[in-house]
Amino acid sequence: MTTDVFGTAALRGAVLEAWRASPTRLREDANTEEDHARGYYRDRVLVELAQNAADAATRAAVGGRLLLRLATTDEGTAVLVAANTGAPLDAAGVASLASLRASAKRDAGTGTVGRFGVGFAAVRAVSDEIMVASTTGAVRFSLVDTLQTLEETAAQEAAQGRPTLADEVRRRDGSLPVLRLPWPTEARSPSGYDTAVVLELRDEVVRDEVRSLLEAVDDVLLLALPGLVEVLVDVEGAAPRRLADVHDRWDVLTAEGEVPLALVADRPVEQRGARSWRVTWALPRGAATQVPHVVHAPTPTDEPCSLPALLVATLPLDPSRRHVAPGPLTDEVLACAGLAYAALVGRVAAEGQDATALVPTGLAAGPVDSVLRERALDALVRTPLLVPASPQDDLVAPLRATTVRDLTDRAAVAALGAVVAGLVRVPPSGAAAVRALGVEERTLAEVVDELPTGGDVDWPTLYDALDGAAQDATAREGLASLPVPLVDGRVVRGPRGVVLLDDDLTALAPATLVALREWGLRVADPAAARPLLARLGAQRVDAAALLAHPALRAAVLGQADDDDLEHADDVTAAVLDVVRAAGTVPASAAGWLGLLTLDAADGEPAPAHGLVLPGGPAARLLDQRVLAPVAADAVERWGRDVLVAVGVRDDLVVTTVPDVVAGVVPDDEGDDGASLAAASLDGWAQYVDELAEVLGVGSYCGDVPAVADLDAVDDARWPELLAHLAGTPALRTALVTPVRGEGATAAGPSYTAWWLRTRADLPLPEVFALPGACGLPAALVPPVPDVLAALDADVLRALGGVGSLAEVPAARWPAVLERLGPDGASVPLDVAGHVWRAWAAGAGPDEPPAVLVALTAPGVAHVVPDAVVADDPRWWQRAGAHDVPVVPVPVSGADDDAAARVADLLDLPLASSQGDGDVAGDGEPEDVPESLVALLPDAPAVWWRHDELHVGGADVGWWVVGAGAQAHVHAVHVAGLASGLAWASGRWGARGAIEALLADPDDAEAALSLVLG
Incomplete structure (x- = not known):
């Protein structure tokens, strides 16, 4: 005999009495159970069974273990077994199972999941024969028994004249509220488990559906139901699967608390006491794990969630338990969920992972998702989650973060982060995330404009890091105002116009560097001189290039107007210091460097090109009254090579005047190379006029070398000087090389040759x-x-x-x-x-x-x-x-x-x-000797003799009219005849031989001369 430990008879009696009293109640119970089985819970039998198992474990304060087994009985019936550990079945639980929306867990306390007392109805989606076996007893629910009992009861009612119940049973055609009538049974839960639900599956279709549900069981079940610590899935024909240790595979954050009483005032009566809330977010630790994109409350709902994490929250649901019920309680729980999500993202970021991938972007998937995303973003903007550009800094909250929109070079961003507060480094995939978080996006130019010009900035490191980014033209524009520290301690904005001193200038005296600043040069601190600055427009100069800089030229040219002798000496010392570093002077600077003021031996200041070095050829050949010796202390301090480089004469020098044009004199007030060179040469204006006469006005002659200082030659030294010019290669070339103009066939004299011929005292x-x-x-x-x-x-x-x-x-x-x-x-x-x-x-x-x-x-x-x-x-x-x-x-x-x-x-x-050439008179014709005609085949055979021959009124000895054999030769004597025959026959050079043959036809020597000539 089966013991009714749970009082099932009383429960059945009460239900049957209610149906007798009101068949409509039967109809209501049947429709409600059918709605849950075929509608709300049609695919949730496993979830609802797992939820009950989790609640049982929570009530017993144990780690819940759940067995889900699909097997076939000896009779061939497919059976689903859901066995769990935890609080066993009791009378209140049985009463709850046999009722609708009257959960026994109303006073179970915090941590339980079921709240409505209807979840167990999910078993009706797959089974008509249900048994619940526990360590305390067992009950069963059966469609067959329920139908038999109702038919018996309906028959009794009909016998008493009340057929309504029978009509309703008949009308329902077997669709009855099975879970309203429990029966005691003799069964026990499997070993190791406290309670088991055993479901005889309705048919093969249901069996296949359940198999699919079991195959889909994964970590989400454990995450949604924290009361469970293990789920064992045992499907007939497949290897058992054990799900446990879910925290090894998921990063989980849980937050909980209690809402104010006012927020549950609009909830159903039995839910108003449930003021505690709980939110769990879970992120998979492996990329292969899929995240369900629906909200869990705690079982899955139909509310979409676009956040890349699993949300399990105690959100109020509508009666279908598939949608979140709107209202202040939902708003509060979603706000807490947003805060919790931000905390989880912050924790992920602190572990070194890219948190931008977890920031919601794009469009919301639904109303709940929209509110959830909004609350999450509100919390995320205040959460430190963005990677700082500088590795030494802490994570940065988006609210105080800045990104550089047009800079992707990681090293450059890191370097800027060391000097720009809040600068963060965002991967390309995170662009949409930072926009969603409202992070301030700035251009590189804006960031650079606000870089500090003071403080302890490691400029070399910053420049080196930015150099890679500066390969891009757009980035170079953004770096245009980059601060540059100068050698004098100042910091200026923008490398353009800054001078970078090359290695050969590192030994310049401090006073020289001061002078360079006074002359307007912005010289970069050598410690900060990096390739980036040159790439951005700074001028890298070696000593030679520095000598060609306009600032040095202006300083030298300005000495003549400087009344401050001490300042003039400073200019001289600075320029000579640069010249010493350069070693050689560029040709473009030679002209104006000669104007550098130096002291002569007598203490008077003079331009460098107006002085000579003692003991050199120039001192020997030039008049010291014109070019004085330079002061001895200048030679001792700077050395002969430096002084010669700036124009002091050790030997005669060749000055090259560039771009000479014949007839054109450079502006004598100009300070360009041509004007300065021409101004140092005596008589240059007259010389270019000479070129114009020879080559033509405007003829371009190119660069013309000229020996300078010829007007200063000592008169007693001319022979020696000429020998020196001829024997010194550079001087000789300037002397002997003619000047040629474009398009001119003639050549003009060199300046040196012209001056020696026309202006020298020679x-x-x-x-x-x-x-x-x-x-x-x-x-x-x-x-x-x-x-x-x-x-x-x-x-x-x-x-x-x-x-x-x-x-x-x-x-x-x-x-x-x-x-x-x-x-x-x-x-x-x-x-x-x-x-x-x-x-x-x-x-x-x-x-x-x-x-x-x-x-x-x-x-x-x-x-x-x-x-x-x-x-x-x-x-x-x-x-x-x-x-x-x-x-x-x-x-x-x-x-x-x-x-x-x-x-x-x-x-x-x-x-x-x-x-005119008219011959007066006819003359007497005579034959030319045959022997002569034979030797002169082109000569005429006849000539005309005249006693006097007049042509054009003048007396002549011979004349020829015409040419060749047809010519008329007129003559008054043999010599004239010889000349006439020679001219007529084209043998003018043979006239002597012809005359000899006329005098002696047998003159063999004359004949041979005529033949061979």
Whole structure:
């Protein structure tokens, strides 16, 4: 006999009595159980069984263990067993199971989960035969027994004239409230467990559903029900699964407390006493673990949750237990959940993990999620969770954090973090998170603008860290106002305009650095000089570049106007210090450095280029009244090399004038290189005018080297100086190298050669003959002056020496002609011949000369003011006819235009244009000897003899009209006939041989000469 330890008979009797009294109550109970089984709890049988197990463990204050087993009985029935440890079943529990919404856990205290007394109805979704066995007894619920009992009861009612109950049972067709009628039974829970729920599964479909639910059981069940410490899942045909030690796999944070009474005033009566709240957040420790995206209260609801963590909270639910009930209690619990979530995120961040991945971004998934995200963000902004840019700092709360929007370089951000409070480093994936948290986003330029210019800032480390970021053009713009410490202790903003001293300037004296500052140079502290500053526009200079800096030039040029002698001395010392560091002086600085003020030996200040070093070639060759010796203490302090580098003369120096243009003089008030160089050279304006005459005005000549200080040469030292110029390579080059202009065919003299010829106190003719030159009679070109006798040919050429008249420059031809004497002077034919041959070769004056040498009669030459140019040798005979001198042109068989060129060169007319070539009288024709015709195939066979021959009113000895075999040769004697035949046959050079054959046809030597010539 089964013992009714839980008073199930009384419970059944009370329920049946209620149904008898009101069949509608049966209908209500059946509908409610059906709603829960098929609606609210249709897929929650495992969760509800686990919840009851957790509550039993909590009531017994033990760690709850739950067994979920799917098996098949010997009869082939599928059975789900849910066994648990904890408080065993008692009469109140049975009464609760057999009732609806009347939980026995109303006064169970804090920690229990079930609150409504309806969760057990979930078993009806899968089973019609339910048994609960405990150490204290067992009960069962059965659809078969319930139907049989109702049918018996309905029959009794119908027999008494009350068929309503029977009608309702019949109408329900087996859909009855099974859980309202408990029966005692004899059963015990499995060994090791205190209570077991055994469910005979309705059919194979239900069995498959339950199997799927069991396979889905995971850590979330333990997290949602903290009363459980172990869940063992044993599915027939599969290996058992044990879930425990959930905290090893999840990072869990739980917060709890009690809400004010006012917040539960609108809740149902039986819930108003439940003022305690509890919130649990769980984050998986492994990336592979999935987080359910629904709110758990504590069992899963249908409220979506977009936060990347599991939320289990004591939120009030609607009757379906699938949605959170709105109201002040929900708002309060969600606010507590937001605070707890922020605490969990802060703890994760403190452990070194990226907390930005846990910040809610994007759109909310629902109303509850929206409130939850809002409360979480409110708490997160005050939670230290962002990684500081500086590793030495603590985590930063978003409320006081700053990010640099356009800077991604980690090292650069870290370096800025050391000097910018609240600067945080955010991974690219965290961009949306920091925006959601309202973190202040600033540009790199804004951060840099607020960097401190005082305090203890490690500038070198900061610069090195920012250098990688500065590879990007946008970042360089943002760093434009980066502070830069200067050598004088100041800190300025922006590297542009700052000077970085190279290694060769590290030994500069402190006074020099002070001077550089006074001159306007912003010199960076050498300890902070880094490549970044140069990348951002700072000028890195070595000593040579510093010498070329405008500030040094301005300081030197300003010395002349400085009445403060002590300050002038400071400028000199600073510049010389830089020169000493440089070792050499750039060409661009040589001009103005020569203006640096130094003390002469007599104590008077003078520009450097106005002083000489004692004992050097300059001191020996130059007049000390013009260039004084430099003070001995300056030589001792700075050394000869430094003084020479700034312009003090140890030797004669070559000054290069840049970008010379013929006929253009640089501004003498300018301080550029060309103006300063030109101003130091005596007669430069006259020299460029000379170049303009030779090369053409505006001809670009490039850089022109010139020997300086020639106007300061000691008059007694000229021979020695000339030898020194010729023997010193740099000086020699400046002397012998001609100047050439773009597009000009002629070459101009070097400045040094021009100055020595035109301005030196030397007995130099404009042109003279080189030693050993042939064909240059002294009547035309004088010999080398004695003062130049020891010089070589190249130097002599530069100073005016020529080897032939063809080498005489056009501008010096007037000097050559002047040597022939005044107008009317007789000129030997051999001297005149040199001149005529030179003119025929193309040499001559560039303008028509004032006097000429010409034939005033055949074989007689004089100096004349005017003449005509003979077209050919015929016209030589008319020299002096009608008082017209004739300039003969040497005949060359290959050059028929020589006469025209000479006429153009001398601006003279041709003789043929001034008189006709008509022959007066016919003459007597005679045959040319046959032997001669045989030797001259191009000569005519007949000639005309005249007793007197007149052409154009002038007496001549011969004349030819025409050319070749058809020419008419006229002559008055044998010599004339020979000249006529020679000209007619094109054999002018053979006229002597022809004359010999005319006199003696048997002259074999003459015949051979004619044949071979």
